Amino acid sequence: MRIAVTGSIATDHLMTFPGSFGDQLIAEQLDRVSLSFLVDDLQIRRGGCAANIAFGMACLGLRPFLVGAVGNDFADYRSWLERHGVDCESVHVSETQHTARFLCTTDDNHNQIASFYTGAMAEARLIELQPVASRVGGLDLVLVGPNDPDGMLRHTDECRHRGIPFAADISQQLARMADEQIRQLVDGAAYLFSNDYEKGLIEQKTGWSDEEVLSRVGVRVTTLGPKGAVIDREGEPSIHVAPAPERGKVDPTGVGDAFRAGFLAGLAWGLPLERCGQIGNLTATHVLERVGGQEYELGQKVFLDRFTEAYGTDAAAEIAPHIRCYHP
Ligand SMILES: Nc1ncnc2c1ncn2[C@@H]1O[C@H](COP(=O)(O)OP(=O)(O)OP(=O)(O)O)[C@@H](O)[C@H]1O
Numbered sequence: 001m002r003i004a005v006t007g008s009i010a011t012d013h014l015m016t017f018p019g020s021f022g023d024q025l026i027a028e029q030l031d032r033v034s035l036s037f038l039v040d041d042l043q044i045r046r047g048g049c050a051a052n053i054a055f056g057m058a059c060l061g062l063r064p065f066l067v068g069a070v071g072n073d074f075a076d077y078r079s080w081l082e083r084h085g086v087d088c089e090s091v092h093v094s095e096t097q098h099t100a101r102f103l104c105t106t107d108d109n110h111n112q113i114a115s116f117y118t119g120a121m122a123e124a125r126l127i128e129l130q131p132v133a134s135r136v137g138g139l140d141l142v143l144v145g146p147n148d149p150d151g152m153l154r155h156t157d158e159c160r161h162r163g164i165p166f167a168a169d170i171s172q173q174l175a176r177m178a179d180e181q182i183r184q185l186v187d188g189a190a191y192l193f194s195n196d197y198e199k200g201l202i203e204q205k206t207g208w209s210d211e212e213v214l215s216r217v218g219v220r221v222t223t224l225g226p227k228g229a230v231i232d233r234e235g236e237p238s239i240h241v242a243p244a245p246e247r248g249k250v251d252p253t254g255v256g257d258a259f260r261a262g263f264l265a266g267l268a269w270g271l272p273l274e275r276c277g278q279i280g281n282l283t284a285t286h287v288l289e290r291v292g293g294q295e296y297e298l299g300q301k302v303f304l305d306r307f308t309e310a311y312g313t314d315a316a317a318e319i320a321p322h323i324r325c326y327h328p
């Protein structure tokens with residue numbers, strides 16, 4: 001199964017300020033703020049939803065096609081992704097803009113001041129999927145992940161027009177896209193991914209009920225944080241997928257993306273939906289146990305052992321012939 005993963009590709013610059021932002025803000029002078037925080041920690045993490053998802057799929061042994069827009073500062077990030085098995089040939093490189101960047105400073109009270117620089121991501125709207133499909137011999141599924149809003153609409157339209165099944169994953173962009181646009185992104189999706197909070201927001205924004213959303217998509221996959229995930233299809237009983245036990249919650253950044261990576265891997269291997277959800281859950285716990293969205297390693301033996309522990313021997317036997325982790 002040939003899967004293209006479209007969406008954001010970004011780096012996160014995370015700083016910590018040893019103090020309190022509140023103490024530096026003078027109530028009478030908020031009309032002329034001029035502050036610089038001396039921070040003592042800088043962590044640079046590879047991120048962006050599409051890159052996180054493609055990375056996770058590659059770690060499980062697939063070769064996903066990453067589609068998104070970056071700047072000419074992408075070289076190091078590209079080699080990291082390619083080393084892990086992600087196909088980056090169809091990544092669009094902007095001639096003028098930098099790769100999207102998330103800059104966030106957190107103080108001692110967990111207050112955050114952050115900015116997201118869109119940069120090259122805005123050029124995602126220039127990307128056409130047909131050349132990607134021609135290059136790789138046709139696409140079986142396109143994930144439309146959070147990205148430049150015009151890019152998301154364009155990819156969805158193109159999939160509909162060319163009859164390529166698509167998976168809608170609107171995530172963070174739900175907040176800023178208009179109701180009509182959300183309807184366009186969801187309607188006719190083969191798969192719809194969201195967390196449970198976003199599920200409610202999708203219903204509110206589209207004006208479609210739970211059942212109506214379900215009637216407009218093939219499969220709806222809703223992640224429930226520590227409660228795992230639920231998979232629905234019209235006219236079928238819900239499939240509740242228990243979470244995979246975590247060995248320590250360190251940082252939730254990227255868990256949703258890792259879930260999608262695992263789920264898509266299961267689909268690519270032709271496994272039943274319950275199995276897809278279980279692979280998603282276990283991939284997500286690996287991310288939960290590390291700081292950052294791509295700092296984890298999947299080991300073939302550990303993954304299968306943990307999968308057996310969580311979901312039993314028979315379930316593990318079904319995934320064993322397919323999974324090919326980068327590490328033994
Ligand atoms: N405490 C936990 N224990 C086990 N698994 C967890 C836990 N929290 C999250 N997960 C796994 O991660 C998946 C995605 O989590 P969640 O529903 O919080 O996604 P999200 O809200 O989209 O996250 P984000 O957008 O921050 O990546 C869940 O379906 C589950 O498999």
Ligand SMILES: [Mg+2]
Pocket residue numbers: 171195256257
């Ligand atoms: Mg999410």
